[in-house]
Amino acid sequence: MQLRLPVHLAEAYKSPSQRTRLLTETWAAENLYCPSCDADHLQACKQSTPVVDFFCAHCSSIFQLKSQSKPIGMRILDAAYQTMVEAIRANRVPNLWALQYDPSGWRVQNVLLIPSYAFSLSCIEQRKPLQRTARRAGWVGCNIVISSIPADARIPVVTEGKAANPSEVRRAYRRLVGLTRLDAEARGWTLDVLHAIRRLGKDLFSLQDVYALEEQLAALHPQNRHIRPKIRQQLQRLRDMGLVEFLGGGRYRVR
Template identity: 40%
Template structure:
């Protein structure tokens, strides 16, 4: 078993400087990240930090240009992570300016990082952004509407672990998993990526290695809720399965039967 990565030295360094717990956590996690994080998309072993109050991201890679935002959460990541203003997030997705997201969970005493995952920006889609209730009229920012990121609605292949259950995943494995989804990252249209992500999620729900087209068709009512304007769901399903087949995510065995690879 590996020795867990600790944040405690950073806690000791900053605990007297910040009275706000949320600000302290942000400084601790971002400082560790700046000192230790590599770029998962290229061979660069260090990423850089933007100046404070950068509008889009916290960090960037000087070699490949990828941008990153870090979200930290105590104990376990769970299904929901709190994010910023809802409309700005949706606008960023459709304008293709949303960064890649890192999600970190840490122990209450900062003695270990439990999990660290990266969700490439192409998997940050409108369907995973959940609007929160607007702030009341009594609030200082009355009417402001925040959002949550629903991690459970992101396909498994779009949640790539760098640390899992305190164990560090080798960087070459992380980059290999990023490479496996390169086909998905090449799809520029947000709605097309959304359809493919929905089918990937359905394949997870179909809990067997060999499945049939009929198994996927069983989720047509679910897809109609997600895509109420589409009147040709069956054809759309077949189209997405063809994309996954062409990119070696699934194998076609014939007569409407597939195998997950």
């Protein structure tokens, strides 16, 4: 993977945002690969749509690229809130590449891949409507809250100027791919319980450890009053996906 942006292409552009867009999109088309199959390249969408920038010609996976020069923090500004909610409910969210470049050396510094199946309503935050003075007054955007996504689904592709091996990226992508078979609500539950277990920071944990997070989980799913049965159901699902091992007697191991 070549990490230098093709800066010679940008000379004709005066606007910094146009320049960044051209450079990072050209870079992505030349260097990013499909994490879902063995395709070495992605195709740029000719007709630019609001959220899809690239697709895989082999497996039809779709991708969005978000580029910025400041470090990838805990929130990424995304599309309109309602558009995103509808896309999540309909399983139409693309995989997201979050890219950070160094504007002084025009190099790609960090790339994080968030698989499409990792998006649930729990990681979407509604922003305040734009003020009346704004060009798009009243428009309501959303943030993707990276910290609400389990670490398993934040896949490092480039870290501090060093590219990961594509086989590792693909392995990480496939680990949770079973989530694609679930509808948005079920997937959200599984992701939230996985995230809760990861944050316990223990290899071995008990059902009581997870029950202790009941309130947090209830806050994410206010319409659901049967939190404990839901927790147990997610543990079974995570076991079936090979992420949690049942040791018996309400004890579990993270794999």
